[in-house]
Amino acid sequence: MEDSVRSKILIFGGTGYIGKYMVKASIKLGHETFVYTRPLTPQSNQNKVNLHKEFQSMGVTIVQGELEEHEKLVDTLRRVDVVISALPFPQVPDQIHIVEAIKVAGNIKRFLPSEFGVEEDRVKGLPPFEACLEKKRKIRRAVEEAGIPYTYVSANCFAAYFVNYLLRPHDQDREDIVVYGSGEAKVLLNYEEDVAEYTIKVANDPRTCNRIVIYRMPKNILSQLELISLWEKKTGRNFKRIHVPGEELVKLSETLPHPDNVPVSVLHSIFVKGVLLNFELRENDLEASCLYPDHDYTTIDQLLDVFLVNPPKPASAAF
Secondary structure (H helix, E strand, C coil): CHHHCCCEEEEECCCCCCHHHHHHHHHHCCCEEEEEECCCCCCCCHHHHHHHHHHHHCCCEEEECCCCCHHHHHHHHCCCCEEEECCCHHHCCCHHHHHHHHHHHCCCCEEECCCCCCCCCCCCCCHHHHHHHHHHHHHHHHHHHHCCCEEEEECCEEHHHHHHHHHCCCCCCCCEEEEECCCCCEEEEECHHHHHHHHHHHHCCHHHCCEEEECCCHHHEEEHHHHHHHHHHHHCCCCEEEEECHHHHHHHHHHCCCCCHHHHHHHHHHHHCCHHHCCCCCCCCEEHHHHCCCCCCCCHHHHHHHHHHCCCCCCCCCC
């Protein structure tokens, strides 16, 4: 059903980490795709310049502007049907400019705010993480108050990023792996390309209007210890497990300066407390792999096979 719909999709943050996957998925699935992005300058990162060229070669319409340019926003919104925000966390509060422009434009059939992590209305974290979640909740409430048709996406953890962060597959000489807490809490690790394709599908699916869609793919649920064991089997190596107690992460969240206290708070919630799976799906919730059973998503086992042959570059410590 969802593949028969051809929309004009506008993506904010399309040159960012998850945004570039969204843009490519939108083109792949046959939608006319627009990207609203900050203007290029002589100081712009070369990777961003190259991404602009790649997008243009794919047929993407790039609109260069700032979120504060209200009239430009409204004019751009009137050219499209669906809006997806993949803005990075520091810009989450700035989405209020998008909300205000959508209200004026009056033609948007669906808005997906920048979420793609935990289900923030049902998850609590340590104070630094909780402050981040509250900013996302405020955008949700603003969207609802404005009466804008929405879909909220809880994609949980980006698999390529977190597997790279946890296992450091590029480091052939390392003998140990850090484990947060006991390592037994179950987590959800969903490959970025799947997150993007599911997101483009849900953005155009009438079943998902004004609903929450949770990406809880069964084959991607595992613990840190299970992930490490799987990697050991594939590499034929044995790693020493260095446990970081949950109490140490709590202390770091209280003593590190902002924003350094945010990542440790996220690690505590996901890998120590297991917040991704500590609530049951409600009757009104939708789950991506059930909505689209024909989508053959990448499993963690398959992703590790890719990393074994082609290890990714080192992961940044910040997320």
